[in-house]
Amino acid sequence: MAYFMVVLLDDNRMAKLRGTGLEEHIKYMFGGELRLLEVEVNEELKDKILAEFETARVDSRGAITDVPVAFMRELFNQVVEKKSLGPEVVEGVLAKIAEIKEMAAKESEYLPPPEIQE
Amino acid sequence: MSGLLIERPLPHGGRLVERVIEDKAVARKIWKSCNAVYEIKPTLHYETGVPVRNVYREIMSICYGFFSPVEGSMKQAEVERVLKERRLLNEWIFPYPLIFDISKDDLNKLGVEPGDRLGLTLKGKPFAILDIEEIYEIDPEELAYKTFGDPETNPEVVQQKFDKKHPGWVIYRSHQPWVLAGKYTIINPPKFKPPFDRFWFPPRKAREEFEKRGWRTVINHQTRNVPHVGHEFLMKCAAFTGDVEPCHGILVNAVIGVKRRGDYPDEAIVEAHEAVNKYGYIKPERHLVSIVLWDMRYGNPLESLLHGIIRQNMGCTHHMFGRDHAAVGEYYDKFATQILWTKGIPSFGFPAPPTDVPYGLKIRPQNMREFSYCPTCKEMAYSETCGHKREKLSGSFLRGMVAEGVQPPSIIMRPEVYKVVVKWWKQFGYPFCNEKYVINKEKELEVDLEDL
């Protein structure tokens, strides 16, 4: 089975994505209103995510979900940084695992609100 | 022709219960006549000590008539009848025991007896009185089991024995063992804090508002959630019921009470529903947001019965019910509410639907399934009519998106609704109720009281 993680894209993220060459890989849902990217995850990385984060699970399509929000935010950062959707993206996230776990521990009490236009 | 028109129903029990003294001079006199005074305490979880209920919310809902014809803390015979037949001693149907419970220690300290008048303070200020008619002891665990039913006694709808994972069961299990029964009267009406103040439409005011707006038929939408577009379509489309024309009004009635971690904050819920009409997704002339105070018991069919009572008392003619209505876990059949309102549940005292039994309800059920986006129809489609594969929106998917700080597309959540979520997220540092919110809410409550 091929595994992947979904990166949701709103206008903020679309702006950051510009110039990465990844635009052509965008998938659409809800009549084109929801944009997303799918990041490739190999067997070894999948096992590592499941081992490191107890809430994480794999759904019937092979999507890895229910990881901490801090993980998901870093996943997007890595997509932009690596300009890629390959396994090196999740590798980049896992390289910061200590930092992510520290933030995840605080997530049950605090989550930074997004900047939106009033 | 007139036979086709549905009229606004009378309150449950025939008349609205109103037990609120507005005149301060009268109130002071009554307060002075109290034999003892007791500060209302939150009910704490019997194991963890976390607040799970505050009886002040029941006193408010009883005295302002949301629970008509209930007038106070139930006597022992009434509790027994409610548990056995879901009827009050005056015959009218009612789902839950409602009691004023205190500890043995507090009872001894107060030294009150039947015939005494107990003054109740809230946040240190005079709030209400309880005219004690009877004092009796209960076994909270037994009360908890009997309130919700069990697979042996109620095989039609109960699938699993209740336990401490059920928040409603926990509420009754956490009651104190001594009950003071008698009528409540509010002598110092609390003031709702913003934003709740503008959503406070107790039954008399709600009925007056319907009259003013020319709403003869009104369908109620029960909520404890921020509305996504699926909810919006549910409201709009369910309102096409009615009589010779669609319902004139849609009443959103949000249950405000003790929160569970992961729920949206009550402030965000009411303002997000308001955004639906403020920004025209449903015209404000047709849509009204309101609140009722109640610590949800999650009793699925029983809760739906209480919802029917509350909204009939507010003057609604119709009530939307969905699958898993007010449910948690798999204690009840997913369609237990639909079974109650279409066939009845004999073991709960309903050989026929609650609208077809003596001393029953007048409000009409409108059972609804769900709306989700269909990429073929290119619109929000109803699960029972669209024949395509739809893009289902799960609550956890949407919550995950919100938590990640990604704005949901407007076909999922209206941008103005999302702005409300973010507004309160900034306020509380969290998009959902965290432990701090839950604890603080029960300390601060939704109201403040003035001196008497």
Ligand SMILES: [Zn+2]
């Ligand atoms: Zn379709």
